[in-house]
Amino acid sequence: MKFKTHLIAAAALCAAAVSVQAQTVRIANQGDSLSMDPHSLNESLQLSVTGNVYEALVGRNKDLSVAPGLATSWKQTSPTVWRFELRKGVLFHDGTPFTADDVVFSFARTQVDGSDMKSYTNDFKEVRKINDHTVEIETKAPFPILPDVISLVYIMSKKWCETNQATRPVDRRKGVENAASFRANGTGPYRLRERQPNVRTTFIRNGAYWGKIDGNVQEVVFTPIGNDATRVAALLSGEIDVMEPVPVQDIDKVNGSANAKVLVAPELRTIFLGMDQKRDELLYSSVKGKNPFKDKRVRQAFYQAIDIEGIQKTVMRGASKPTALMVGPGINGFVADMNKRLPFDPEASKKLLADAGYPQGFEVTMNCPNDRYVNDARICQTVAANLARVGVKINLAAETKGTYFPKILRRDTSFYLLGWTPGTYDAHNALNALMACVDDKGAGQFNLGAYCNPEVDKLTRAIQSETDKPKRNKMIVDAFKAHADDVGHLPLHQQSLAWGVQKNVDLVQLADNFMPFKWISVKKSGA
Template identity: 75%
Template sequence: MKKQTKMALAPVVIALAAMGSVASAQTVRIANQGDALSLDPHSLNESLQLSVDGNAYEPLVGLDPKLNLVPALATAWKQTSPTVWRFELRKNVKFYDGTPFTADDVVFTMARVAGEGSDMKAYVNDFKEVRKVDSHTVEIETKTPLMILPQILTQVMVMSKKWAEDNNATRPVDRRKGVENTASFKTNGTGPYHVKERQPNVRTVFVRNPNYWGKIEGNAREVVFTTISSPATRVAALLSGEIDVMEPVPVQDIARVNSNASTRVLSGPELRTVFLGMDQKRDELLFSSVKGKNPFKDKRVRQAFYQAIDINAIQKNVMRGASRPTALMIGPGNNGWSAAQDKRLPYDVEAAKKLMADAGYPNGFELTMNCPNDRYVNDGQICQAVAANLARINVKVNLQAETKGTYFPKILRRDTSFYMLAWTPSTYDAHNALNALMRCPDDKTGAGQFNLGSYCNPKLDELTVKIGSETDKAKRDAMIQEAFQLHIDDVGHLPLHQQALAWGVNKKIDLPLRADNFMPFKWITVKAK
């Protein structure tokens, strides 16, 4: 047993030793509980991966520390008609290999994002055509008016057409099929940093791009991003000074990190909502004791699961107060959130039992629940609590908790009956969640791409399209609330909570805490002693 423990810790020890060997005044060492699964910015629509990859790649439209829109690879944008946006591209920008950035790269990127293997299709599913006007001007024509197009583009990273063609990387890395290419392990973006070394699930070394077009406000010349899955080991590394930044800080260790002389916790609300999804499409539920039918097609069963979950106990005992229970798939800070609608159904075990009996399952049933154990704050423990709650209504949950490296490919294939997911609207607008999580899935267009349980209400779909083009705020907000009410009434998903952010940092480090949990390296400063 001791030998196995030493072997399990070996990658962490190696990573920390390696970080120490390259440490300098302007080297910043960051540890996370999980790794970016790929360096391909179109292969997985996950905030950690987009945050990490976004240091090497850039979008047309960027975000500042307060999440305001700012020019990035586009210097200006405007609507030239209700369905056409024109983007003026930044000149004299080069990719890391020296290739000039032009409109051809933008047209190529948008096609790549819309194509086979892309996990970012939902961002461009309303696009009709992307066309080059001249070498540094592009137009994006949408199927219907899309007022939030600039916000949508903040997470669509531009890649070099020439580099992708030369390296056989014209298609994204497909996480569902385990297909890899050069873009999995190497970067060639226009961003402020470039990947010097890549050891998946161990460490990735970023170095400053000497020819970056913009200003790098921080002074980190090298950033060593490492994976330390053990919360205790991660905290110990921060307290000892072996790492400079860690995320997340376990809720039980926040006070300890704050009381240490050289460290502190940056904390604040996060825009991410954690929820549970259920397969509502298959005629027979997979991985369950129910044969010949799917209990999740019955609203009474979905509502029974909802009312059997003691969210207040999870907030108190699992999250230690660092969460906000929610009834909606978005939280405060996102446009379209409504306090009036954000009221959960009551926790009521007896009511849940009656619903199960009325649906024909008085003795419950058995099923598998899929859950990550290294992606969200206390994700594995939350799923354990949910499983214990559901046992009270005679539902036996076989919990399958695993690293996100195997978890995400599985659930993205919809190879699941009951699963956990969390979502931060990249546009900070309800339309994003409606389009990606609640629309009827359409693999061709990318609509409902992350609606992994295939919840479907055509009326909600119709409203989502209208919301995307409506310019009158009052009318738009009313339609958002109508769409959310349909989802609430259907019990389309089981929303749990918005988790709180907690970054542990050495006091010599300055960096802004962004509510979307992105950590751009260009804003990190190592203060002089």
């Protein structure tokens, strides 16, 4: 009998161990979230990670439609005023109650120097407190898509930020850090337990969370693994449970393994190249006294020198869709009929360069991340090789995103690669952030080459306030056409998502490449 009791006890211990193991998920990415500050960098990975700790007034459902978040409801009380009723009984992770004061503070925080979220709130006239659980947002002009726009503007605790000298966001351009870089105090379903930048970040389930957590995960261990082969090996060995991205060349290998699989789907992100079109003399170039990128013929020559079909076939192995637009399918305002690229034509490229006064080409530095997008460094290498064939010598500067983003966000670049997913899932976001003339309020905040066309600007402002959908969509077409006619940027492709997961893991793969921990479950061994 005693022996039997020991067996039962041992079995119980094993079951408990399996249960604990099943409630931990280990996630690896090729790069790290650069900060825990939700306003310091408008980058999908950082917003995805911090979005498990912090929340916005408006959230997203599994189909990316808007859902109540820290606001339970909202309505327009006039063409330029939105009223939001705030959720009651919500606590920040330190136990402080969430109120309207935190909302007013957080929106103001997005507009100060150092914030990377200005483009989401640049057209706000005032955010005001009506009472502890009601706020109004007044905009400078009618803004019918405002709830969609603020779904990535996360709310911070006013009291916590003041206590920890973190009332301003950390400035990624200057390398300045503060308490919000390494610590976090949100209202979200997970709490930050440990932060070791570029090594490991650990989150634990928030037992006092106001909402429903569908998954069973109690602990999330997030680890950056930059080397593709090491990351794949960790998945195949069971060392990690989820990885992103799976290199396109390893998808079949992972799918052929016993315990892991790859989830592949289209992503809303567009990968493109930008050029400095503002400086009178181009930096990091052999051309002195002028800026060749100010000449449309040069921009078009670069465009037509790029073999995008070759990139799709050899670099992306079919896991991309070449594009002529700065937004892709799935974004409101995308028009398939407009998505026709200029032809790949090196001879036409050479003639355009000669006509612009550069018959022998010229030399310029290209900035590129090597751990942010799918095969980003290889894409840049291929673009450099393409341009070499028409006489342009590219000095490729590929680096980790930790140093890459601060550099290009300072506009310390002549030619760069960037990816963009409109956080509103609407074309206005790309127009306002990427193509609008740069101002000090947030318009054109990621228009890092300072492209400027007053007609595009005028249309962008009109699109923001237009409520008639057919009329609005026609304006979007006109704005995209004007930008394309200018060759304002060089769109490349939409990349595909490829997440590697253990077969005992259930999660939701969103087209914006966000990964909510609250929708992840790990099945028990043998289940």
